[in-house]
Amino acid sequence: MFRDEDLALLARPLYAFLTVAPRAGRWPAPRPVWFEVTDAGDLAMFSEPGAPKLDRLRERPRASVVVAAPPGEPEHWVATEGEVTLHDQGGAELAARLADRYGVSHDPKYQALIEQWRDSTVVRILLHPDKLNRFTA
Incomplete structure (x- = not known):
């Protein structure tokens, strides 16, 4: 689904803006998240x-x-949407990889947070793209 130029963009440590269905009476509010593209072409986040977004995704x-x-x-x-699956396994490992990818794994300001992710049951979120829009100037 992703073209080479999409994958080149997605390989960079840029923020993804994740939008999930809002609570009743609220507007959708995108949230910046760290991510990676999996070998299967899914987007992995944690x-x-x-987090309330997990309740809404369930x-x-x-x-x-x-x-x-x-x-x-x-x-x-690149803008994509798709079904989401939530996984109790692999979240801490993903968080550690993404801390490296985003260059904060050795930043003292992030150490307590990274330790918290290692010691908790961080949930891995996989978005399985089924629609894609893109623009390249």
């Missing part, structure tokens, strides 16, 4: 087990993600 297991090149670069973005 969350603390008590109710409606569908989400969207947008990743864009930063200002100052030619416009390039």
Whole structure:
């Protein structure tokens, strides 16, 4: 589903903006998240087990993600949506990989948080893309 230029963008340590179905009476509110593309072409993210977004994903297991090149670069973005699966296994390992990917694994400001992720049941979120939009300038 992803083209080579999409994968080149998604291979960079950019924030993905994850949007899930909102609570009743609320508007959707994208949240910046760390992510990686799996070998199967899914987007892998993680969350603390008590996060409200996980409750909403259990109710409606569908989400969207947008990743864009930063200002100052030619416009390039990928927007995808799809079914979501939640996994109790592999979340801590994913969080550690992403801390490395995003260059914070040795940052003292992140050490307590990274330890918390290692010691908790971090939930792995997999978005299985079934719709994709893109733009490359």
